[in-house]
Amino acid sequence: MSQDKLELIRNAGPSVLPSLLLCDFGDLKTELARLEDAGTQVLHLDVMDGHFVPNLTYGMPIVEGIRRHSDLPMDVHLMISDPLRYAQPMVDAGADLLTFHVEAVEDAGEVAREIRSMGAAVGVALNPDTDLSALDGCLDDVDMVLVMSVNAGFGGQAFNPVALEKLAALKQSHPDLLLEIDGGINLETIGAARAAGCDLFVVGSAIFKQDDYAAAIAALDAEIAGGVS
Numbered sequence: 001m002s003q004d005k006l007e008l009i010r011n012a013g014p015s016v017l018p019s020l021l022l023c024d025f026g027d028l029k030t031e032l033a034r035l036e037d038a039g040t041q042v043l044h045l046d047v048m049d050g051h052f053v054p055n056l057t058y059g060m061p062i063v064e065g066i067r068r069h070s071d072l073p074m075d076v077h078l079m080i081s082d083p084l085r086y087a088q089p090m091v092d093a094g095a096d097l098l099t100f101h102v103e104a105v106e107d108a109g110e111v112a113r114e115i116r117s118m119g120a121a122v123g124v125a126l127n128p129d130t131d132l133s134a135l136d137g138c139l140d141d142v143d144m145v146l147v148m149s150v151n152a153g154f155g156g157q158a159f160n161p162v163a164l165e166k167l168a169a170l171k172q173s174h175p176d177l178l179l180e181i182d183g184g185i186n187l188e189t190i191g192a193a194r195a196a197g198c199d200l201f202v203v204g205s206a207i208f209k210q211d212d213y214a215a216a217i218a219a220l221d222a223e224i225a226g227g228v229s
């Protein structure tokens, strides 16, 4: 199931992934319908534990609730101190791609292999201050690298261009790896991320602060198309 969904995620690229961090959780069903009508192919869910990051969001019940109302592949961004503790419950709740932070674990390769053994695709994320060398030894065991362009924890932060250098370096060293960017992506920044080789573009504020999600996503798609792959 998840390997099929991984193919869907791969084939979706280059694509905008709405981050549900800033959606109306009081009316999630309508929000999901609006995103599907806007052509969304993959959802990005931000799970924060109030420990690895100073913010608290949601866990398995919300992921499972979203799964009940949408068949879209779910890219679950774990901003938590102990990703393996919750990996299997997240897979059971419907996560297709589970991404953990390299800063949270001692052996990223081992964590990646364990998540894969649960039947999910796996991504590894790194914050702006974390050097790419932190990924040494785990890139053969992941399907995707999530390059953060803000410090994980909150929506609505300003884009940090250090992410562009990391994307370009990863594209060169690992051309087959799926690359995702997250944080401060909007009409001004998305083209540069595409030009740096990015495939998946997580967007929160630049969609959810607009009245018309479809128009917001179409404008972002147009900027992606204008970038150099």
Ligand SMILES: O=C(CO)[C@H](O)[C@H](O)COP(=O)(O)O
Binding pocket: 019, 021, 044, 046, 077, 150, 151, 152, 153, 154, 155, 156, 157, 182, 183, 184, 185, 202, 203, 204, 205, 206
């Ligand atoms: O992982 C995240 C925050 O840690 C979110 O995915 C991200 O911040 C989306 O929000 P925005 O587009 O407003 O930056």
Ligand SMILES: [Co+2]
Binding pocket: 019, 044, 045, 046, 077, 182, 202
């Ligand atoms: Co995220």
